[in-house]
Amino acid sequence: MxxxxxxxxxxxxxxxxxxxxxxxxxxxxxxxxxxxxxxxxxxxxxxxxxxxxxxxxxxxxxxxxxxxxxxxxxxxxxxxxxxxxxxxxxxxxxxxxxxxxxxxxxxxxxxxxxxxxxxxxxxxxxxxxxxxxxxxxxxxxxxxxxxxxxxxxxxxxxxxxxxxxxxxxxxxxxxxxxxxxxxxxxxxxxxxxxxxxxxxxxxxxxxxxxxxxxxxVAGNMAALRKTLGHYAEAEARAHVQFEAGDVLIPCAAFGAMPGETARLILQAALHWVSGEEYPPRRGGIQRLVEAIARGEGMPLSGCLIAIRDDTIRISREPAAVAETVAAPGTLWDGRWRLTGPFRPGDRIAATGEAGLRACTEWRGTGLPRRTLLAAPAVWRDGALRAAPLAGFGAGFSAELCRSAEDYHATFRTH
Missing domain, CATH: 3.40.50.620 (HUPs)
Incomplete structure (x- = not known):
């Protein structure tokens, strides 16, 4: 002092x-x-x-x-x-x-x-x-x-x-x-x-x-947090994967992790996907850990957590971005940048149910339906122009502006 x-x-x-x-x-x-x-x-x-x-x-x-x-x-x-x-x-x-x-x-x-x-x-x-x-x-x-x-x-x-x-x-x-x-x-x-x-x-x-x-005490906890973050990052680098803005964790690897490591990896995933400033409280994370142990998913912190094919998938919750709108050239949901032949009056919003119905070939992308519902799309006057992640709309592309390194960095900065 x-x-x-x-x-x-x-x-x-x-x-x-x-x-x-x-x-x-x-x-x-x-x-x-x-x-x-x-x-x-x-x-x-x-x-x-x-x-x-x-x-x-x-x-x-x-x-x-x-x-x-x-x-x-x-x-x-x-x-x-x-x-x-x-x-x-x-x-x-x-x-x-x-x-x-x-x-x-x-x-x-x-x-x-x-x-x-x-x-x-x-x-x-x-x-x-x-x-x-x-x-x-x-x-x-x-x-x-x-x-x-x-x-x-x-x-x-x-x-x-x-x-x-x-x-x-x-x-x-x-x-x-x-x-x-x-x-x-x-x-x-x-x-x-x-x-x-x-x-x-x-x-x-x-x-x-x-x-x-x-x-x-706070200083001691900060030192311990740094140590725990070091080991959690090592586990994440070994096992965590990323796809279309989602975080994927093999169930077997997750189940073998020490409890605090598993919680930190989930917390970092929720932060990376949702962009929320603060993670959910410990009680929420613990309920998620328990749900995963039962083979169940749940919504938390603006994300949807689901288990399929022995993999935990953490995606953006469609309801969390249902009202999110951005202008062309700006970030949508704080993490997606769309490029393409925009026209006056275009806006970027979630694909949603209505948009996905127009994407007749979305299953060919191999991405889960819930992921595509929360993905960015280009709209004008209530009509879908493009949904790049769902394979709809020639000339448009979606760039994720959060990297795997951004995810790993959360173990050192939160």
Missing amino acids: SGDPARAVAGFFDPPPAGPLGVAVSGGSDSLALLHLLHDWASGSGLALHAVTVDHGLRADSAAEAACVGEIAGRLGVPHTVLHWTGWDGAGNLSDRARRARYDLMAEWARGAGVAGIALGHTADDQAETLLMRLARGSGVAGLAAMSPGRSHAGVTFLRPLLTVRRAELRRYLDARDQKWIEDPTNEDMRFDRPKARRALRELEPLGLTVEALNM
């Missing part, structure tokens, strides 16, 4: 990134401290720094707080951008929806601005709180490893240089600079899990369950 925030930042960014660096700033103490720390560090390294704030529009003061961050960044000479989220419709988990939107907006901004990565102000306190929340959910090794120092999302790397620094140390740093910060009232709102975990931490400290101890 580092007691010197400046040293933690300098050590984290040694060597420095290859291009401009973004920093996410909400106006709270952690992110404001990170802004100042990175400004001082970047001034010595010559690296360009850009600040970004996401205004979720959920509180009356949010716009004023974003403007306040802009003023602070301006005094430091750091360019500042405010991104706005307007997608909250009152349905679902607010914290989860807002977090996902925040990362999506920042990733889109970073790609457009040519920013190589975005630094986040997560601290050792956040790490301990995350571990407690994961314990409450019954997480496995990967979940208990909590937050990693870096992760990729939508082609952008998000970095956490302050995971070894306590929040109190950052506030002392800001006090020394006479820099005030914004107190977010939701940090004390017990309707949300993180404030509950923060309160529980204070009560658990007399038992020795301190922030430092919980961070040590």
Whole structure:
């Protein structure tokens, strides 16, 4: 655990990134401290720094707080951008929806601005709180490893240089600079899990369950996750195959794998096929393992798992892509790129039942019906023009933009 925030930042960014660096700033103490720390560090390294704030529009003061961050960044000479989220419709988990939107907006901004990565102000306190929340959910090794120092999302790397620094140390740093910060009232709102975990931490400290101890546990779990991932990747390279965007695993090889290895291989397959940011919880994976042991399939995480000819086949679930539409030249379902003689008015959508009925020769492809139902097709005015994987539509082709190496890499990055 580092007691010197400046040293933690300098050590984290040694060597420095290859291009401009973004920093996410909400106006709270952690992110404001990170802004100042990175400004001082970047001034010595010559690296360009850009600040970004996401205004979720959920509180009356949010716009004023974003403007306040802009003023602070301006005094430091750091360019500042405010991104706005307007997608909250009152349905679902607010914290989860807002977090996902925040990362999506920042990733889109970073790609457009040519920013190589975005630094986040997560601290050792956040790490301990995350571990407690994961314990409450019954997480496995990967979940208990909590937050990693870096992760990729939508082609952008998000970095956490302050995971070894306590929040109190950052506030002392800001006090020394006479820099005030914004107190977010939701940090004390017990309707949300993180404030509950923060309160529980204070009560658990007399038992020795301190922030430092919980961070040590998270570090141990991260090391174990890396070891398990190494062996799971070796098994995957030996046995897992790919066809038309599906993952295929021989039943005999799967049955001979240790339980945790089998779970990791399934988890990686679900992630590779669906593109979901987070894997299903451990309970869902365990139910899938049990179903496979009985020789049964099931839907999970936007995928269909079926067993046929002594092979486990993990495909995209047709219902998960039924409303997914993309324009020609763009990725469909985050993984397919179609090329061919497009015309004005064409759109890319799932083949579906109606499309497959028009593909009279689809059986000749040798692909399962469920795979083709969720495959990309070209439509115009309700009529099918092409379904490349189903052998329909001259001149069109479908390229899968996820490789076998992308699958194997998940054992090292998740």
